[in-house]
Amino acid sequence: MSTNTTTLTMVSDEEIAISRAFDAPRQLVFEAHTKPEHVTQWLLGPEGWTMPLREIDLRPGGSWRFAWQHADGRKLEMTGVYREVVPPFRIVNTERWGPDWPETVNTLQFSEEDGRTTVTQTVRYDSREARDAALATGMMSGVERSYELLDGLLAKQR
Amino acid sequence: MATDQLSMTFAALADPTRRAILGRLLDGSATVKELAAPFAMSGPAISKHLRVLERAGLIKRGRAAQWRPCELDATPLKGVTEWAERYRQFWDESYRRLDRYLDRMKEQGDEH
Numbered sequence: 195m196s197t198n199t200t201t202l203t204m205v206s207d208e209e210i211a212i213s214r215a216f217d218a219p220r221q222l223v224f225e226a227h228t229k230p231e232h233v234t235q236w237l238l239g240p241e242g243w244t245m246p247l248r249e250i251d252l253r254p255g256g257s258w259r260f261a262w263q264h265a266d267g268r269k270l271e272m273t274g275v276y277r278e279v280v281p282p283f284r285i286v287n288t289e290r291w292g293p294d295w296p297e298t299v300n301t302l303q304f305s306e307e308d309g310r311t312t313v314t315q316t317v318r319y320d321s322r323e324a325r326d327a328a329l330a331t332g333m334m335s336g337v338e339r340s341y342e343l344l345d346g347l348l349a350k351q352r
Numbered sequence: 353m354a355t356d357q358l359s360m361t362f363a364a365l366a367d368p369t370r371r372a373i374l375g376r377l378l379d380g381s382a383t384v385k386e387l388a389a390p391f392a393m394s395g396p397a398i399s400k401h402l403r404v405l406e407r408a409g410l411i412k413r414g415r416a417a418q419w420r421p422c423e424l425d426a427t428p429l430k431g432v433t434e435w436a437e438r439y440r441q442f443w444d445e446s447y448r449r450l451d452r453y454l455d456r457m458k459e460q461g462d463e464h
Contacts, residue, residue: 198447198451200443200444200447212443214443214447216447216450216451216454217451217454218454218455218457218458222454222457222458222461223454225457226450226453226454226457232453232457235449235453236446236447236449236450236452236453237446237450238445238446238449239441239442239443239445239446240441240442240445241445315443
């Protein structure tokens with residue numbers, strides 16, 4: 195069982211970094227992130243989701259699109275455009291979760307040490323609208339207990 | 353959901369007194385006096401918290417009666433959980449799955 199943990203830090207008011215180490219060499223981790231047949235195996239979030247649609251045109255200016263579907267019928271879609279592609283070190287791309295969500299510019303960095311690869315994803319909010327959302331994200335990390343309360347509130351309501 | 357609404361909801365939830373008020377309102381509507389009872393706080397202090405909750409859309413207050421009973425409105429909470437869950441759980445659970453998948457990739461690489 196891996197003890198690697200996902201860390202989420204606020205870099206600034208506009209930037210969030212998500213970092214995670216993997217017990218695998220960089221080339222393998224990079225491939226897992228960029229080949230559709232691999233991505234569909236793990237980039238699924240919570241249990242119950244599948245990714246019936248994944249398109250990756252891995253080159254600057256190329257677009258990508260992932261669509262998820264839950265067993266209960268819920269759907270999610272994420273789209274964006276690649277700005278920089280430097281295998282197996284770095285990818286910069288835009289990302290949007292849907293029309294109601296702000297566009298972000300994400301930098302994916304792969305660094306290897308002693309056969310372990312650390313993936314750092316920096317999410318930058320590019321507009322004022324988006325920055326407001328980022329501020330809310332900062333609160334997210336600080337108000338863990340609020341979410342526990344929320345879970346409790348919603349559970350009681352069912 | 354507008355991001356301003358989301359920020360207001362977060363700010364409203366950051367305070368333990370306001371969380372306790374919301375918890376109380378789960379059991380049904382209540383007057384300001386009833387809500388103030390468990391706290392060592394003045395009526396105006398409680399009213400201030402209620403205004404924050406009202407602006408965030410988390411409570412509704414009756415118009416007719418002069419004691420204006422408060423009622424919970426969970427709509428913004430659903431916006432928060434939807435938004436927060438997308439972000440936080442998504443990566444953590446995906447990465448745990450990636451650990452296992454990388455092991456399989458390594459095994460398959462060793463076989464060839």
